[in-house]
Amino acid sequence: LxxxxxxxxxxxxxxxxxxxxxxxxxxxxxxxxxxxxxxxxxxxxxxxxxxxxxxxxxxxxxxxxxxxxxxAEGDVATNLSAGMLGFGVALALPFALFAMFPAWLQSLxxxxxxxxxxxxxxxxxxxxxxxxxxxxxxxxxxxxxxxxxxxxxxxxxxxxxxxxxxxxxxxxxxxxxxxxxxxxxxxxxxxxxxxxxxxxxxxxxxxxxxxxSGFPPPDFYTLAEQESECPLGIDCFKDFESGRAYAEKENKPILLDFTGWACVNCRKMEEHVWSDPEVFQLLNEEFVLISLYVDDRKSLPENEQFKFKYDSGRVKSIDEIGEKWGTFQTINFNAASQPYYVMLSPDLYILHSSIQNTDTDTYEKWLKEGLQAFQTYQRNIVVSSR
Structure with missing residues (x-):
């Protein structure tokens, strides 16, 4: 505001x-x-x-x-420094050029x-x-x-x-x-x-x-009635435990999507990468998508609010949904930027290295490798249980 x-x-x-x-x-x-x-x-x-x-x-x-x-996404200090540098150069450059070439002043x-x-x-x-x-x-x-x-x-x-x-x-x-x-x-x-x-x-x-992409609200945030409140109409969960329970039931790998309502790059990934037919099919049929919005300011139910104590001794009150998922991402994956994608088995085994903002081919390859890793992981469990 x-x-x-x-x-x-x-x-x-x-x-x-x-x-x-x-x-x-x-x-x-x-x-x-x-x-x-x-x-x-x-x-x-x-x-x-x-x-x-x-x-x-x-x-x-x-x-x-x-x-x-x-x-802008990324480090605020870096973005601001780059912006100020560009502004300063743009402001100073005309003065420098006219000082070197005074005759140009006549053409202004x-x-x-x-x-x-x-x-x-x-x-x-x-x-x-x-x-x-x-x-x-x-x-x-x-x-x-x-x-x-x-x-x-x-x-x-x-x-x-x-x-x-x-x-x-x-x-x-x-x-x-x-x-x-x-x-x-x-x-x-x-x-x-x-x-x-x-x-x-x-x-x-x-x-x-x-x-x-990233400037208008997401396409599912609309006046029209939607069957799904998720990007591209994909069936997704916005609560980790609910999504995990469904993944166990369906025996599918989990795609954990740390995102944000105000995240420009998140919208770009959804509208440019997820919309690719191959990627969309993988997300919609092979994975259980759990989208966790780290900037959601909706209050948690009182029985779910808690205080989290860091190793440093600092205590943080977790009163909002976004605070819960942001802390969850930081503590478990040592990351605080979005979009941030993690691939897990239903029993929380990490199937692949995490990935962030990337191109369609890289993302599709990452999904296929993770799916293959999940199938290998399941076979190993079957063998070890014999």
Whole structure:
């Protein structure tokens, strides 16, 4: 919710309803310091002055960068460092190039309406990302408000408004008087219209929106009635013990799927890899799928809540479903990232090394090797029992 509000705040700043600026006294102090000190330190203060003066433009972009690290998988510090490095290089590169080639300055377009258009486009993109964060909160919190069709409908509305703006149908407060639309603006508007059509086709289930895997809610989180609340309609369990009991009954290996409602890479695996016919057949017929959502904030029944004591002596209260499965993954498999797949026999023998985000061929090979290992394991049990 916090990121949703921040992104909406930045979006309306780009729309021109207010401007984000730092106190002018800060810029004046840094500017005087750069003149007074000189040398390398003076250049540093000049850079700080530039950062303060340009905050109204760069602030919302930096806010988007900070928020997007929450959507990305992997180490947050690494993602943020890489993002900040890219932002810094992109900001500094034009200044470096113009310093080396001063003649290029003459070819720069004059400031004006095009800058306003760029800011508005960024504002619409930030608004779309804001609803992605709100959708994540809805999924994790089990609110049931932003089903897949509703989310896609909101995005269609956002990009339809962007298209209307780019074609000059309406303007924002800080727009310049109506002028002839540039070719680039028309092309961008056309791309936005095409994207709206693409989203609409996904809403009507004419396409599966693979290009947006991980951004819309999963396909089973829908307004329509579903026979299965699992990816691709596969029969799955969302409780470990229930799934294990079924695996013992059917004498099938267990595929333990540590996943998350807000996990982008989990959705990509489900929509790109699991949807492959060979992989789907293996998952649906040869394995008992147990999907454990580590970010599920639904409260556990009181009789299932407990306190877990780590070897270090730290005690953690396990009150939510996601906390239970996240701790289960960390303690038993020494891992905390998702997606994370483990193959087990019904009596909990590990059949194969674990695997994470990968391609279709590797995943299919992994499943077949695990299935073969399970069959070998069963034969060995029969032989040893004689």
């Amino acid at each position: 916090f990121f949703f509000l921040i992104f909406v705040f930045f979006a309306f700043s780009f729309f021109g309803y207010y401007e984000l600026t730092l106190p002018s006294s800060w810029a004046n102090k840094m500017d005087s310091a750069s003149n007074r000190v000189g040398g390398g330190l003076g250049i540093f203060f000049m850079a700080v002055t530039l950062a303060i003066v340009s905050f109204s433009c760069t602030g919302p972009i930096l806010g988007g960068l900070l928020g997007s690290t929450a959507l 377009p004059k400031s004006g309406g095009w800058m306003t258009t760029v800011k508005v486009v960024l504002g619409f993109l930030e608004l779309a990302l804001a609803f992605k964060f709100l959708s994540n909160a809805d999924l994790v919190g089990n609110w049931g408000l932003f089903k897949r069709e509703i989310f896609l409908g909101i995005w269609i509305l956002i990009f339809l408004l962007l298209s209307l703006y780019l074609f000059g149908i309406f303007r924002f407060p800080h727009d310049s008087p109506k002028t002839k639309l540039s070719s680039l603006r028309k092309i961008t508007g056309f791309v936005s219209v095409v994207f709206c059509v693409y989203l609409l086709s996904g809403t009507l289930q004419l396409t599966n929106l693979k290009l947006l």
